[in-house]
Amino acid sequence: KNTNFFCYLRKLIVCQSLNRHSHSFLSSSSYILTSIYSFKGRNNTTYQEEKRKEMGRGKIEIKRIENSSNRHVTYSKRRNGILKKAKEISVLCDAHVSVIIFATSGKMHEFSSTPLVDILDQYHKLTGRRLWDAKHEAPKG
Incomplete structure (x- = not known):
């Protein structure tokens, strides 16, 4: 399973290095990271779902604030x-x-x-x- 992942990663890096003249390295690397998370999460969750879990505010209990x-x-x-x-x-x-x-x-x-x-x-x-x-x-x- 790791072999498939690294082959996928290598293909992404090659594709991104070919297009490096049109994209900044930062956007290329973030694209690769997004793709890695998407690849890893195919059986579980995607990168966007993970990010959604991290972001946002937690719910608060609605009760009188004592202080x-x-x-x-x-x-x-x-x-x-x-x-x-x-x-x-x-x-x-x-x-x-x-x-x-x-x-x-x-x-x-x-x-x-x-x-x-x-x-x-x-x-x-x-x-x-x-x-x-x-x-x-x-x-x-």
């Missing part, structure tokens, strides 16, 4: 991520989006692609439930 400093950092990063995604979906898909986030400190962060009143009216028309009544509005005067 207040870590909790604040996580809140800030996730808040910014949610607001960014809300902006992106409104631009990419022409969707009407409104996001309001309150921190435990009481500070509010918001994004609305269209006036919030319009979004609430549309919600009321579709569901029949009013989220906002006139009694909540400040008196005009």
Whole structure:
């Protein structure tokens, strides 16, 4: 089995050395490594599958973060991520989006692609439930 592998490797090196003028040595060597991993993994996994296993983030358990400093950092990063995604979906898909986030400190962060009143009216028309009544509005005067 090793003999087949080394024959395969030798053929790759020869083919790549013939084409060296059109490719840099680095790209040639990475091509060879990719091919080696693909060859070795024919019965198991390919190079791309191995790389996919190495990359990416692990899953975290969704539970309250006890350390207040870590909790604040996580809140800030996730808040910014949610607001960014809300902006992106409104631009990419022409969707009407409104996001309001309150921190435990009481500070509010918001994004609305269209006036919030319009979004609430549309919600009321579709569901029949009013989220906002006139009694909540400040008196005009």
